[in-house]
Every structure is written in structure tokens, then in C-alpha cells.
Amino acid sequence: MRGSTFRRLIAVAATAAVAITIAPPGAEAAPKKPKVDGYYKVGYFTQWGIYDRDFRLRDLQDSGGAAKLTHLNYAFGNVTKDGVCATADAWADYQKDFTAAQSVDGVADTAENPILGNFGQILELKEKNPKLRVLISLGGWSMSEWFSDAAATAESRKKLVASCVDMYLKGNHAGLPAGAGKDVFDGIDLDWEWPASPGDTPNIYRPEDKQNFTALVREFRKQIDAYGKTRNKYYELSAFAPASPTFIDNGFEVKKLMKDFDFITVQGYDFHGSWEKRNNQQSALRVPAGAPDNPDFSVEVAINKYLSLGAPRKKLVLGVPYYSQGWTGSTDKGNGLFAANTAGAPGKFATGTEDWKRLKQLPGKDGFKVYRDYKAGHAWLYNGTTFWTYDDPAVLLQKMFYIRNQGLGGAMMWSLDGDDEKSTLTKTVSLGLWTP
Numbered sequence: 001m002r003g004s005t006f007r008r009l010i011a012v013a014a015t016a017a018v019a020i021t022i023a024p025p026g027a028e029a030a031p032k033k034p035k036v037d038g039y040y041k042v043g044y045f046t047q048w049g050i051y052d053r054d055f056r057l058r059d060l061q062d063s064g065g066a067a068k069l070t071h072l073n074y075a076f077g078n079v080t081k082d083g084v085c086a087t088a089d090a091w092a093d094y095q096k097d098f099t100a101a102q103s104v105d106g107v108a109d110t111a112e113n114p115i116l117g118n119f120g121q122i123l124e125l126k127e128k129n130p131k132l133r134v135l136i137s138l139g140g141w142s143m144s145e146w147f148s149d150a151a152a153t154a155e156s157r158k159k160l161v162a163s164c165v166d167m168y169l170k171g172n173h174a175g176l177p178a179g180a181g182k183d184v185f186d187g188i189d190l191d192w193e194w195p196a197s198p199g200d201t202p203n204i205y206r207p208e209d210k211q212n213f214t215a216l217v218r219e220f221r222k223q224i225d226a227y228g229k230t231r232n233k234y235y236e237l238s239a240f241a242p243a244s245p246t247f248i249d250n251g252f253e254v255k256k257l258m259k260d261f262d263f264i265t266v267q268g269y270d271f272h273g274s275w276e277k278r279n280n281q282q283s284a285l286r287v288p289a290g291a292p293d294n295p296d297f298s299v300e301v302a303i304n305k306y307l308s309l310g311a312p313r314k315k316l317v318l319g320v321p322y323y324s325q326g327w328t329g330s331t332d333k334g335n336g337l338f339a340a341n342t343a344g345a346p347g348k349f350a351t352g353t354e355d356w357k358r359l360k361q362l363p364g365k366d367g368f369k370v371y372r373d374y375k376a377g378h379a380w381l382y383n384g385t386t387f388w389t390y391d392d393p394a395v396l397l398q399k400m401f402y403i404r405n406q407g408l409g410g411a412m413m414w415s416l417d418g419d420d421e422k423s424t425l426t427k428t429v430s431l432g433l434w435t436p
Helices: 002-022 057-062 090-095 117-128 154-169 209-231 245-251 299-308 393-406 424-432
Strands: 040-046 071-079 085-087 133-139 187-191 236-241 263-266 316-321 323-328 353-355 369-373 378-382 387-390 410-414
Touching: 040 057, 040 424, 057 117, 071 117, 071 154, 071 187, 085 090, 085 154, 090 117, 117 133, 133 154, 133 236, 154 187, 154 209, 187 209, 209 236, 209 245, 245 299, 263 299, 299 316, 299 393, 316 393, 378 393, 393 410, 393 424, 410 424
Parallel strands: 040 071, 040 410, 071 133, 133 187, 187 236, 236 263, 263 316, 316 410
Antiparallel strands: 071 085, 323 353, 323 387, 369 378, 378 387
């Protein structure tokens, strides 16, 4: 009997030893990626929107817009000359207190809140929308100056990514308790504008950016996955990518990059703008007949370029504008398309641009009439002098059908503060991408 018992004990010990060999401590399975039901619906919330634009996350919640999104991208975090992540506006991000009327949960912020500002409001928004994923967007047009330097070497890449993980995923912000913001963000969105191509005037760029960007993305994927394992949480990685075929060729190893990205948002706007002296389309689905530029930009041109370079369709998310590009000084007696102009049209916040929520009030006023090119998929307003090119609900629905027909991943909206108080555009996008 004692011999049999001993043999059984030996067998149990051997089995345990095999188990230990197969699954040693620290070899946990990677956290499972959250499933998106249907299509990506990604909306950008601008950090500065709480100021002159008077747009808060409470407005997004009350309008019903938040419930229509799968992802919220917060614009922007900064990349500094020292090659690390930094807040662009600490007051807006995590210091400002919101009143009961301004706060998502209807309760005034107090000193007892672990984190204030937009980050605190994001936490409240996620409480009301449990499936919503929030990503911090790094860079943007005006804060991409130092990306090239930060991506230049293996050491600099590790330094940048570690600082971004520490600040935005681990939630360590200056002046706050350690980890106060660790539940705010569910991933990182890279808005380097642009690798190996010019962007804003001071931006540094070099030919090596193309390979360095691939290596930087790999480093982000490696570090956020490693941190995710410690929390049993999957962190997403995305990027904002250009529409220009030349910029794509210059700076993006598309097939390699897409292995590490969960999705990318493709620029579907600013094809033409107030920097030009001819009225034109800024976001047409296809190049319009009679377009004076050859080659020209369009949604179809951009998407086809990424597909030709090996991008998976489901990882391509089409960007759509909630604002317009516009010109004035035209004298054309027709519909104004491709006519000469003298200057950018006056907008509330900047010359040459205007939010859709104000443009929707123009038809029938001051001689403005809506014109449409259904084949090319774009619309514009013109009154014989001033020309605005924009996406309204009808154009957005056409683009959502294009997304469905092409098997793409979904839509991205820049930016949510351009919508009206009912989130009409966001609800239109959601309707067009509805799945049972």
C-alpha cells in the first residue's frame, strides 16, 4: 500500500513539474482585444474646445453623440524637443474644475476628485458609456515638430514610448498622485504629420523617417502590450495617415505598419483649401469631372493607394470633416466650382474654415444655394461671391455606403465640436454604419 501511495505521489509531482515547465510564472496570456460591434466610429474631441468653442464632453453626452461612438480620440498630447511626451495644456487636461451644469455626471468637481479637467470628464463619460474606448492622440498639425528626432534611434524611440506609457497609460501627471489618470485612456493614437514629408512650417523631417516610423510603431506596440499584461488590459494603437499618395510613399511602410496597428484613420479632407486661389472640393469621394488638377486628391484615390500597398480593408477608417474650407471674391455666374477667388472666406475662428453647425444655416440666406455632385460625392454652398465646400448629412450617408461597399473598418470624424447641439452628423454616421 505504501509503495502504491508513493508511486501516486511521484506521478502527481511529475505532473506538477510538467505544468510548471509549460506555464512558468510571468507567461500570462495576452489580454484579449475588445471586440467592436460592427464598424469603428471614431470622434476627435479637441482639448481646446472647452474655451472659445464652448464645447464640453457634457455636450457630447447630452446630445446623444457619445452613445453613437466606439472610440473617442483626445487631441492632443505633445512630443517635446527632449523627445518625451508632455501635456499641451495641463489646465484643460486635468486641472480645470467643471460646475454641475458643465459636468458629465451633473455633479460639480471638488478637490476630492482624484483628477479634474477633461480627463476627469472622460472618466465620467466612460461610466455612462462602458463600451467607449478613449485614445490619446499625440502630435497633430502643430505639435509634430520633434517626432523625427524622437524616432531617429532605438534609444530615442524607447525613451519616447516609455514616457508616453508612463504619462497617458499609467496616468502619472505632474502635481497629481501617482496613477491618478491610469483609467482615462485605452490606447494611443499617433498623429505625426508627416514622416519624411513637410507638415507645419517648423517640423523636422528626413528620408529615414519612413523606416524609423515603422520602428517607432513597433516599439509602441511592444511597450503598451507589456504594460497591458500587468493590468490584464488590451491597449489599442492607431494612427492618423495622410491622403496624399506622395506622402504615403515617402513615409509609410504600409504593409509592415499595419501588423502593429489596430486601425488607421485616413485623412479624407483638406484635399483643397483656402491656401489656393481656386474654389475646389476639400473632401470629395471621387475626383470631380473637369477638375483642373491632374492628378487630384479624393477619398477614392487615398483608399485605393493604401489598399494597393497591402493595407487590410478592415483596418482602414475613413476620416470625414465636420467643417468646411471656403473662399471669397469669386465672380463666377454659375455654381462657383473651380472658379478663381481672391481670399479665404471669413470664418468665426479662422479665415477659410467654418463649422458645419453654422454653415447649415446659410442655404436660402444671402443668396446661398446648395450644389451637389452625386457622382463625385461632394457638396458646396455658393452665392456668387463666397464658396464653401463641406460634408452635410446627405454626403455623409453616401460616404458611409462607400465604406460598407468597400468593406472598410469605419469612419472617423474631425472634429466633434463642429456638429450641432443634436449631434446630427454623428448620428448620421452611426445610421449609415448601423449593423443589426
